[in-house]
Structures are given as C-alpha cells and as structure tokens.
Amino acid sequence: MAEVRLDGLIKYYDDVLAVDDVNLTIKDGDFVALLGPSGCGKTTTLNLIAGLIDLSDGEIWIGDRDVTDLDPKDRDIAMVFQNYALYPTKTVYNNLAFPLQMRKTPKNAIDERVRKTAEMLSITHLLDRLPRELSGGQQQRVALGRALVRNPRAFLMDEPLSNLDAKLRVQMRAELKRFHQTLNATMIYVTHDQLEAMTMADNIAVMSDGRVQQYGPPEEIFYDPANLFVAGFIGSPAMNFLHGEISTENGVTSVKGDPGWVYPLTPANAQKASHCTSGRIIIGARPANLILSREEHPGMIPGSVYTVEPTGDTTFVHITIGDQIYVAITDPFFRAEPDDPIWVDLEDDRIHIFDEATEEVLREDGLNSQSIHGKKTLQPA
Amino acid sequence: MAVSAPQQATGQVATRNRREPKNVFQRAYRQWADYTYIMPALLAMFFVIAYPIAYTIYLSFYSTPTAGENVWNGLTNYTSIITAERFWMITQNTMYWTIVSTILAFIIGTAAALVAQREFIGRGLVRGIFLIPWVISHVATAYIWVWIFHSDYGLVSGMLMDLGIISSPLVILDSTTWAMPALILVNVWKDFPFIMIMMLAGLQTVPEHLLRAAKIDGASTWAQFRHVTLPHLKGVIIITLLLTIVMNLNHFTLPWIMTGGGPASSTHIWITEVYALAFRSLRFGIASAFSVILFIIMMSMAYFYVKAMTAGDDRRR
Amino acid sequence: MASNATSVEERRERARRRKPKRQIRMSDVLAWFTLILLLLFSLVPMAWMLSTSLKTQFAALQLPPEWIPSNITFEHYIRLLSPGSEVGQEFLRYFWNSIFVSTMTTLAAVAIAVPAGYAFSKFRFPGRQGFFIAVLIRNMFPAIVFLIPLFIMMRTFGLIDTHLALIITYLTFGLPLAIWLLKGFYDNIPTELEYAARIDGASRFQAFIRIIMPLSTPGIIATAIYAFIIAWNEYVYALTFLSSRNLLTLPVGLQRFFDEFVTNWPGLMAASFVMSIPVVIIFLVLQRFFIQALTEGAVKS
Numbered sequence: 001m002a003e004v005r006l007d008g009l010i011k012y013y014d015d016v017l018a019v020d021d022v023n024l025t026i027k028d029g030d031f032v033a034l035l036g037p038s039g040c041g042k043t044t045t046l047n048l049i050a051g052l053i054d055l056s057d058g059e060i061w062i063g064d065r066d067v068t069d070l071d072p073k074d075r076d077i078a079m080v081f082q083n084y085a086l087y088p089t090k091t092v093y094n095n096l097a098f099p100l101q102m103r104k105t106p107k108n109a110i111d112e113r114v115r116k117t118a119e120m121l122s123i124t125h126l127l128d129r130l131p132r133e134l135s136g137g138q139q140q141r142v143a144l145g146r147a148l149v150r151n152p153r154a155f156l157m158d159e160p161l162s163n164l165d166a167k168l169r170v171q172m173r174a175e176l177k178r179f180h181q182t183l184n185a186t187m188i189y190v191t192h193d194q195l196e197a198m199t200m201a202d203n204i205a206v207m208s209d210g211r212v213q214q215y216g217p218p219e220e221i222f223y224d225p226a227n228l229f230v231a232g233f234i235g236s237p238a239m240n241f242l243h244g245e246i247s248t249e250n251g252v253t254s255v256k257g258d259p260g261w262v263y264p265l266t267p268a269n270a271q272k273a274s275h276c277t278s279g280r281i282i283i284g285a286r287p288a289n290l291i292l293s294r295e296e297h298p299g300m301i302p303g304s305v306y307t308v309e310p311t312g313d314t315t316f317v318h319i320t321i322g323d324q325i326y327v328a329i330t331d332p333f334f335r336a337e338p339d340d341p342i343w344v345d346l347e348d349d350r351i352h353i354f355d356e357a358t359e360e361v362l363r364e365d366g367l368n369s370q371s372i373h374g375k376k377t378l379q380p381a
Numbered sequence: 382m383a384v385s386a387p388q389q390a391t392g393q394v395a396t397r398n399r400r401e402p403k404n405v406f407q408r409a410y411r412q413w414a415d416y417t418y419i420m421p422a423l424l425a426m427f428f429v430i431a432y433p434i435a436y437t438i439y440l441s442f443y444s445t446p447t448a449g450e451n452v453w454n455g456l457t458n459y460t461s462i463i464t465a466e467r468f469w470m471i472t473q474n475t476m477y478w479t480i481v482s483t484i485l486a487f488i489i490g491t492a493a494a495l496v497a498q499r500e501f502i503g504r505g506l507v508r509g510i511f512l513i514p515w516v517i518s519h520v521a522t523a524y525i526w527v528w529i530f531h532s533d534y535g536l537v538s539g540m541l542m543d544l545g546i547i548s549s550p551l552v553i554l555d556s557t558t559w560a561m562p563a564l565i566l567v568n569v570w571k572d573f574p575f576i577m578i579m580m581l582a583g584l585q586t587v588p589e590h591l592l593r594a595a596k597i598d599g600a601s602t603w604a605q606f607r608h609v610t611l612p613h614l615k616g617v618i619i620i621t622l623l624l625t626i627v628m629n630l631n632h633f634t635l636p637w638i639m640t641g642g643g644p645a646s647s648t649h650i651w652i653t654e655v656y657a658l659a660f661r662s663l664r665f666g667i668a669s670a671f672s673v674i675l676f677i678i679m680m681s682m683a684y685f686y687v688k689a690m691t692a693g694d695d696r697r698r
Numbered sequence: 699m700a701s702n703a704t705s706v707e708e709r710r711e712r713a714r715r716r717k718p719k720r721q722i723r724m725s726d727v728l729a730w731f732t733l734i735l736l737l738l739f740s741l742v743p744m745a746w747m748l749s750t751s752l753k754t755q756f757a758a759l760q761l762p763p764e765w766i767p768s769n770i771t772f773e774h775y776i777r778l779l780s781p782g783s784e785v786g787q788e789f790l791r792y793f794w795n796s797i798f799v800s801t802m803t804t805l806a807a808v809a810i811a812v813p814a815g816y817a818f819s820k821f822r823f824p825g826r827q828g829f830f831i832a833v834l835i836r837n838m839f840p841a842i843v844f845l846i847p848l849f850i851m852m853r854t855f856g857l858i859d860t861h862l863a864l865i866i867t868y869l870t871f872g873l874p875l876a877i878w879l880l881k882g883f884y885d886n887i888p889t890e891l892e893y894a895a896r897i898d899g900a901s902r903f904q905a906f907i908r909i910i911m912p913l914s915t916p917g918i919i920a921t922a923i924y925a926f927i928i929a930w931n932e933y934v935y936a937l938t939f940l941s942s943r944n945l946l947t948l949p950v951g952l953q954r955f956f957d958e959f960v961t962n963w964p965g966l967m968a969a970s971f972v973m974s975i976p977v978v979i980i981f982l983v984l985q986r987f988f989i990q991a992l993t994e995g996a997v998k999s
Contacts, residue, residue: 047893050893050897051896052893052896052897071896071901071902072893072896072897073896073897073898073899073900073901077897078897078898079893079894079897081890081893081894082890083888083890085888085890085891085893085894087891087894087895087909088891088913089912089913098895098898099897099898099899102898102899102900102904103899146894146898156897416817417813418813418814418816418817418821419813419814419817419818421809421810421813421814422810422811422813422814422873422877425810425866425869425870425873428851428866428870430844430870432847432851433844433846433847433848433851434844434847436847436850436851437844437846437847440846440847440850489736489739492732492736493732493736495729495732496729496732496733496736499729505986507733507737508985509981509982509985510737510740510741511736511737511740512981512985513740513744513978513981514740514743514744516927516974516977516978516981517931517973517974517977517978518930518931518933518948518949518973518974518977519931519933519949520931520933520948520949520950520952520953520970520973521747521949521952521970521973521974524952524956524966524967524970525743525744525746525747525967525970526743528746528747528750528963528966528967529743529746531963533759534758534759534760534761534763534963535763536746536763539761539762539763540762540763542761542762543761543762543763570739570740570743602723602725603725633933633934634933634934637934638933638953655846656845656934659845659846659849660938665846665850668846669846669847672846
C-alpha cells in the first residue's frame with residue numbers, strides 16, 4: 001500500500017476543462033471519497049490516476065514513484081467499475097485469475113490466490129459460472145474480487161455500489177468498510193452519494209467544476225463547510241440559505257432579510273459577518289437547526305406553512321418566507337394546516353455565515369484555511 | 382507533502398501546458414500506436430481509391446490511341462461527350478432506370494419490412510426467403526430472368542399464351558419498349574431485400590412506448606405508422622434512399638448480361654456506356670472523362686450521404 | 699360488477715378458462731396478403747430455375763411451360779459435378795477458383811477491418827474524422843468507375859490475369875461497410891472492459907486481442923459473410939482482369955458456358971443453382987448475425 005499524491009492535475013477534452021488544477025494527497029491506508037455531482041470531474045480524476053486517459057498537465061505519484069507517464073498496467077493499482085466490467089466470455093474463476101495471469105504468476109499460486117479471494121467474498125460456489133449467469137450483487141462481488149486478488153498499491157473504485165438495489169447497497173457498504181479496515185488499503189472511491197462518502201470515508205474531497213472544493217474528514221465537511229457549494233451539497237434535506245443585508249444599530253448587528261424580516265446576530269456571528277466585504281451575507285441553517293413557533297416572538301422570522309410531511313420519526317415542515325420555501329425538521333407530533341402563520345428561530349451556534357459575493361464561509365478570525373481552491377496540495381485537516 | 386509555495390493567480394495555472402503539445406503533428410506522433418490499427422486499411426484504400434481517382438482524372442485529359450503515346454488534348458474528351466446526342470439519350474435511360482427502380486424497390490422493400498417485423502411463426506424463415514434474391518449473384522439472376530423472359534420458351538411468354546392472352550410469343554428483352562421495364566423488374570427483385578434489412582433495422586429502433594402512447598391517444602394502425610414510425614425513421618429512409626439510388630446508378634451486370642445495352646441502345650445506362658467505351662472500343666481517355674463526370678455526380682450525393690451518416694456519430698459523443 | 703350469485707372461486711375459474719379474444723383486423727388481412735404476394739415474388743424465379751434444371755433439354759423447350767417436370771433428370775448436375783467429363787472438369791475448376799479467391803478475400807478483409815473498426819470506435823486521434831469520411835465515400839462509388847485505372851495499374855504491376863489482383867480489389871469493395879459494421883459493434887462494447895484489462899496488467903494491444911476480440915465474434919462473422927458473398931458474386935472485375943480459362947471464377951465461367959451452349963437452358967440453370975447454393979446456405983445459417991450487426995451498427999442513432 002502506498003500514498004497517492006496528485007499534483008496540479010489538469011485535463012482538457014478538446015476545449016473543455018474537465019479537471020482544473022486538482023491537488024490532493026491520499027495518505028497511505030486512507031479511504032478517500034471523491035464526492036460531487038455528475039460532471040464535476042471526479043471520474044475523470046480517477047481515470048487520470050489509473051492512467052486510462054492522458055492528462056494535460058500535472059504529476060501523479062504513487063508511493064515514491066512518479067507514475068505520470070506509465071501505462072495503467074505498470075502503475076500497480078486495482079480498479080472496480082460502476083458497470084463491473086467483468087469479462088463476459090470468461091468464467092468467474094478466469095475473471096479473478098486474469099490479473100494474475102497477466103503478471104505471469106505461477107499456476108498454482110494463481111489457484112491459491114483465486115480460491116482464497118473467492119472464499120473471503122463467499123463466491124466459491126460461483127467460480128465456474130459466466131458473468132451473465134450472476135445476479136447484480138454477485139457480479140459486484142466478483143468485480144471486487146478481481147481487485148482484491150492481488151496486492152495493489154491502491155484501490156480505485158468508480159461508483160461500485162450505484163447499480164445495486166438499496167438494501168444490498170447498505171450491506172455492501174458495511175462490507176467494503178470492513179475490507180478497508182482489515183486490509184489497511186489505500187482506497188480512492190468516487191461517488192455522487194453523500195451517504196456512501198460520509199459512512200465509509202476517512203476523508204472526503206468534495207468536487208465541483210473540476211476543482212476540489214473542500215478536503216477533510218466527514219464531520220468537518222458536514223459541520224464546517226468551507227463554502228456555499230459544500231454547504232448546499234452535503235446534508236439531506238439540504239441546508240437553508242437566507243439572504244440579507246448586514247446592519248448595525250445601537251451596537252447590535254442584525255441581518256435584514258430580503259422579504260423584510262430582521263434577525264439579530266449573536267456577538268460571535270456578528271464577528272464573522274464583520275469580515276464580509278460586500279455588506280450582504282447568506283445565513284446557512286440546516287433543517288434541524290430551525291426552531292418553529294406558533295406565536296410571534298421578537299427576533300424571529302415570520303413565515304407561513306407550505307406543507308407538512310411526516311416521515312415517521314421526524315416531520316419535515318416546508319415554510320414559505322418571502323418567495324422562498326425552506327425546510328425545518330421537527331418532532332413527529334407537529335401539526336399545522338397550509339398557510340398557518342409560523343415564526344422561525346435559528347440555533348445561533350449552529351448556523352453558518354457566507355459572504356454573498358464570494359460564497360466563501362466567514363469565520364471569526366477571518367481566515368478560511370479550508371477553501372483554498374486547490375492552490376496548494378490539500379492535506380486532510 | 383504539501384507544496385508550500387503558494388502559487389500565483391489561477392489564470393497562470395492553465396498556461397503551463399507541457400503535456401499537451403498544441404501541434405497536430407506532435408499529437409499524431411504521440412498517438413502513433415493508434416494508427417497501426419488503421420494503417421492496413423489506409424494502405425489498401427490508398428492503392429485502390431486515391432491512386433485510381435488521380436489516374437482517372439489524369440487520363441481524362443488525354444487522347445489514348447491504342448498504339449503509341451498518350452496525347453494531351455485538354456477538354457476535348459469532355460466536350461465531345463457532352464455535345465453528343467447519344468450522351469443525353471443515355472442520361473435519359475439512366476434516369477428512367479434509377480428513379481423507377483428506386484421508387485419500386487423502396488415501396489416493396491418497406492412493405493416487406495413491415496410484414497417481416499410482425500410476430501408470427503416462421504418469421505425467421507420468411508426473412509431468410511426474402512433475402513435470397515439479394516444474396517445470389519447478379520450473373521445467376523440475369524440468366525434466370527433471361528430464361529423467364531425468353532420469347533419462344535420463356536415462362537412469361539408461355540404462361541400468357543397458355544392463358545390465351547396473347548397468340549404469338551411475346552418479345553420482351555428484344556423490344557425497345559419492354560426491355561427497360563423488364564430490367565427494372567429484375568433490378569427491383571434483386572434489391573428490395575436490401576431496403577427491407579435497412580428498414581427492419583430502423584423499425585427496431587422505434588421506441589415501443591411511443592407507439593403505446595399513440596395507441597392510448599386513439600391512433601389507428603395507420604395513424605401510428607404515419608405519426609410515430611415514419612418521423613422516427615426519417616434518417617434511415619434518407620440513407621437507404623441515397624444508397625439505393627447510388628446502387629442503381631452503378632448496376633452494371635444486369636443490363637450488360639441481359640441486353641448488353643440493346644436493343645438499339647435503349648437499355649444502355651451511364652455505367653454500361655463507360656465500360657463499352659473502355660473495354661470494347663478501348664478509348665480509355667474518353668471513358669475516363671466520362672468516369673470523372675460520374676465522379677462529380679456521385680460526389681455531390683456522397684456529400685449528403687456523409688452528412689446524414691456522421692450527424693448521429695457526433696451527437697452521440 | 700360481479701353478480702352476487704357467483705362466488706369468487708367460480709369467477710376465478712371462469713377467468714382462468716377465458717381465452718383472449720381473437721379479432722381479425724383489416725391490417726392483419728392486408729399484412730398476410732402482402733406476405734403471400736412477396737413470397738411468390740421472391741420464390742417464383744428461384745422455383746423456375748430449379749424446375750428447369752431438372753428437365754431434359756427437350757422438355758425445357760415445351761409449351762406450355764411445365765412447373766413440375768414429368769420426368770425428372772439429374773443429368774445436368776451429374777455432368778457439372780463429375781470430374782471425368784470435360785464440362786465437369788471446367789466447372790469444378792471455376793468453383794475451386796471462386797472458393798480460393800473468396801476465402802482469401804474474407805480472411806484479409808477480417809484481418810484489416812477488425813483493428814480499423816475498433817480504432818474508429820474507441821480512439822480519438824487527429825484525422826480520424828477524415829479517414830472515416832474517406833471510408834464512407836468509398837462506399838458511394840461504383841466499382842466500375844475504378845475499373846479503368848485499376849486495370850491499367852494492375853497491368854503496370856503485372857498482376858493482370860492473376861487471382862491476387864481480384865483479391866486486392868474485392869478487399870477494398872468490402873472494407874468500408876465491414877469497418878462500419880464492426881465500428882457499430884465496438885461502440886456497444888463498454889470501454890470499461892478495455893480499461894479493466896489494462897488495469898489488470900494488459901497492454902492496450904493485449905486487451906484488444908484477449909478481451910475485446912472474442913466479444914466481437916458476431917460482428918466478425920457478419921463481416922466475413924459480407925466479404926465472402928461480395929467476392930463470390932463479383933463479375934465485372936473478374937471479367938476484365940482474368941483472361942486465362944483456368945483462372946476464371948464462377949460468374950465469368952457461367953457466362954462462358956452460356957456463350958458456348960447457348961440453347962442448353964437446363965444446364966445453365968443447374969450451374970446457376972449450384973453456384974447459388976454456397977452463399978444461400980452460408981447466409982441462411984448466419985443471417986441472424988448479419989441482421990444483428992446491421993441493426994446495432996449501421997442504422998443506430
């Protein structure tokens with residue numbers, strides 16, 4: 001196993017910039033998720049690491065070797081594909097044996113490795129079958145087995161669970177995490193599913209527009225998003241964003257919302273807002289951090305109920321404020337009719353303040369150490 | 382391993398471009414291995430396409446006496462072809478042959494496709510039978526039909542006489558009126574399966590859910606065909622028609638063997654005329670000029686063909 | 699509404715036995731009518747060829763024409779296929795020449811078209827579009843337009859009156875469509891398979907040979923059929939390039955027969971029939987691949 005280092009990766013497809021200066025260090029034995037919406041460049045980045053496509057600029061290091069110009073076969077990596085890419089004409093046994101055969105492993109060693117891997121994944125009874133005779137979950141296991149059968153320096157996974165049904169996905173997620181922990185393998189895992197990234201990864205690199213937006217452990221990505229994109233992309237239902245103007249009266253800083261409401265900021269939040277250059281900020285509040293009240297209290301934001309969705313152990317309340325709709329999570333016993341007036345309070349120590357102009361998060365010390373837009377090699381914090 | 386030195390403005394980053402040579406030749410050189418896959422095809426194509434085209438154009442400006450050197454004679458070959466009355470008569474034959482053959486073959490081929498795509502027992506066999514005329518050689522086809530059209534003992538003549546419709550043997554291939562329609566019939570028999578395959582392939586791409594939606598909206602079978610299937614097949618129809626027209630312009634063997642262009646040149650078309658000029662009269666210069674004229678006509682059709690063919694290819698990527 | 703008198707069990711039983719309603723529609727009648735007409739159109743000439751070939755020369759010239767010969771004779775087939783007779787010797791010679799030329803053409807076409815089709819499908823290289831258009835344009839041009847320069851060129855290389863000249867020419871007739879068919883096939887093979895093989899330690903070429911090639915077998919078969927049939931049936935080039943009697947292929951040979959035995963129609967029909975058998979059989983057995991290839995390749999998008 002080895003550390004993987006990406007140094008200023010740039011990839012152009014003709015004139016389209018797919019990967020824009022990606023710098024990342026994946027520590028030896030780390031499970032890193034590349035997370036982002038489709039078209040954000042995460043799969044391209046993975047293919048660049050694998051050497052399947054030529055990069056336009058930058059360097060890739062695996063361990064102490066510069067592999068930038070090496071063929072995929074010489075990079076000593078294993079990869080699992082979204083559609084599994086099992087060789088349709090080969091039996092499961094031969095699918096597993098293929099990587100070893102290509103490396104001229106002696107026949108009896110191959111047999112031993114194949115059977116050991118099959119046992120580990122409990123697919124021994126499938127060894128003589130062809131891929132088309134397997135279920136989706138079984139194919140997934142074989143694909144995984146083909147990666148595990150040898151001892152590569154890193155595992156690359158391209159949305160390996162996205163073709164499975166929901167129940168199987170949960171099961172495989174746990175299993176993958178187990179494998180990572182027992183093998184202590186370096187894994188780079190591409191996904192658009194934040195739940196997969198949050199549950200499995202040691203560190204997450206959130207990508208958008210070909211850039212790494214933030215790189216850090218899951219809890220940091222969730223609780224301390226570096227910018228508006230990360231804040232909005234992580235979390236379900238998504239974070240609420242309230243736009244407004246900063247005003248200070250009698251030493252009290254408050255935000256004047258576009259629909260006309262006024263929300264006073266705590267001293268800590270006022271300190272954050274003071275670093276704002278444009279005078280306009282965005283308050284980010286997760287649905288769980290909205291507190292609803294049926295009566296008017298000073299300093300609360302007035303709105304009306306749009307609709308109420310019970311989900312079982314919690315209830316989502318959609319609220320109209322101005323011309324926007326926001327979501328709050330409440331206890332399951334909340335009852336309201338559409339258009340009932342309602343007042344919203346925010347948990348002040350849980351909200352995030354963003355500069356509306358730069359969309360960067362504002363911190364008390366005014367420094368944003370996280371969102372550095374790939375200007376140096378990102379180490380997980 | 383962080384690169385600690387902060388880098389300059391973002392615009393700077395994109396300008397270092399050491400791994401993507403801008404020059405086309407450099408890029409071609411980097412990917413030389415890719416070309417080894419198509420090199421054999423390329424070489425074959427060069428020898429049998431590029432060189433012959435160039436040589437034909439060259440010859441078309443020369444007079445080529447059977448004995449002695451070729452002599453440059455400028456545009457004389459071209460002007461003598463175009464000014465001859467014979468050229469226009471043959472052009473007329475060619476149009477008649479091509480247009481009528483294409484329309485008939487298209488109608489019959491489409492009907493065959495519509496019939497052969499229905500589900501019934503023995504469908505595979507029926508498709509196979511429909512394809513037989515297309516698979517057997519033009520030479521065999523020509524002789525079978527020459528025999529069928531034989532004026533004294535042929536099937537057509539014999540059956541009609543037997544039925545009492547005519548009293549004396551019917552002259553078909555030796556009649557200036559009937560030779561061409563007879564040839565067209567044979568041509569349609571030979572080509573309709575090709576159109577059937579193309580249309581069958583096209584029909585399979587018509588999304589089932591669109592037909593269902595139309596059915597729910599109350600469309601009759603004909604209305605479904607007219608409003609869903611036909612618009613969907615537009616691309617296939619254009620390509621098929623173009624290919625069929627070109628194929629018909631180029632059918633040499635049928636007229637050559639069945640009538641040899643006769644009687645009285647009434648079944649001579651461009652292609653048989655070029656062959657006769659070159660290999661009967663050995664006038665390679667004139668024949669080459671004639672070929673170049675055909676080139677130009679085909680090229681303009683090739684333009685539309687390539688446009689139709691590559692339109693989808695680019696969209697898919 | 700279900701009537702109250704019948705129990706659920708009874709209604710289930712009735713429902714189980716009810717056959718789907720068969721109703722004959724206008725479009726069905728039309729389709730069957732068309733089908734029969736088309737079958738007749740396709741088959742009558744073939745049937746007439748077969749029928750004639752089984753008659754004696756005298757019987758063939760009888761009026762009214764007989765569909766089923768009153769006394770069937772195989773004399774024409776025996777004469778054609780017996781190496782002892784002069785005609786048979788000649789016919790078998792032509793037959794063998796055709797097989798040789800067609801097989802060689804097929805092997806070469808597959809060897810060239812397979813890598814080219816793959817490259818056009820998966821690689822992006824400068825000039826790719828240009829080659830592709832050249833390949834398509836070749837599809838448009840009549841064989842005969844190339845006849846004159848090729849004849850002169852072959853004469854220069856001393857290839858006139860050789861089978862090699864024919865093989866080279868037939869090869870390029872078939873190549874454009876063959877490449878196009880195979881490209882369509884490779885478009886449908888996921889790129890990830892090649893990727894997986896390369897990650898697993900194969901070079902690009904190894905990945906192609908060991909993983910991709912075996913997958914494209916149906917496409918390769920279709921290409922092979924196509925190349926074979928084209929070569930087997932071709933007439934003009936064989937007519938022009940070959941002059942020695944012992945080199946002729948079947949289509950030209952057939953014409954020789956016709957010229958020499960101008961009134962022997964049963965013999966000619968028998969020869970046409972024998973000549974058609976190989977391609978018709980190959981095609982009927984493998985047409986599934988051919989239609990699949992066309993469906994997946996040429997007409998997609």
